Amino acid sequence: MAVFLTRGGAPWTPAYLLSIDQTKCIGCGRCFKVCSRAVMSLKGVTEDDELVDADPDGDDDEEFLRKVMVVADAGNCIGCGACARVCPKGCQKHGEA
Ligand code: SF4
Ligand code: SF4
Incomplete structure (x- = not known):
């Protein structure tokens, strides 16, 4: 497991987006x-x-029964966690791998 640091040198563990519960x-x-x-x-x-x-x-909106978000390119994620902070439904799973 790689060790990541913040700009200030503190340890940083990325929280990658792993999945979204549709x-x-x-x-x-x-x-x-x-x-x-x-x-x-x-x-x-x-x-x-x-x-x-x-x-x-x-x-x-009127074209669909509903809309859902999907993980389209997991490899692009830097694990910043911003998406988890704004999700009102708690349907995202984050982790280190
Ligand atoms: S907001 Fe951050 S954690 Fe969420 S998918 Fe984008 S890069 Fe990954
Ligand atoms: S913020 Fe949450 S509820 Fe809204 S689209 Fe993203 S995963 Fe779905």
Whole structure:
């Protein structure tokens, strides 16, 4: 396990985004907006239960049954934890690997 440090030299343990519980996610997009690393992607759930790309600004809400956030590129995550701070549903799981 690599050892990370803050700018001030204190130990830092990244909290990487591991998963999002789609049964709890309300697709509000808050996590997406605070993430600078293109880790997540907002999807719309169709009547056929398929996930298709959705508009994070909400202009296509009526096209879907609901929206959910998915982990699109986990490898981009730097473990800053910002997404967890803004999630109102506590549906994200973070960890070291
Ligand atoms: S922990 Fe940071 S980098 Fe990773 S998905 Fe959340 S906001 Fe983006
Ligand atoms: S902030 Fe939470 S509830 Fe909102 S889209 Fe992200 S994971 Fe889903």
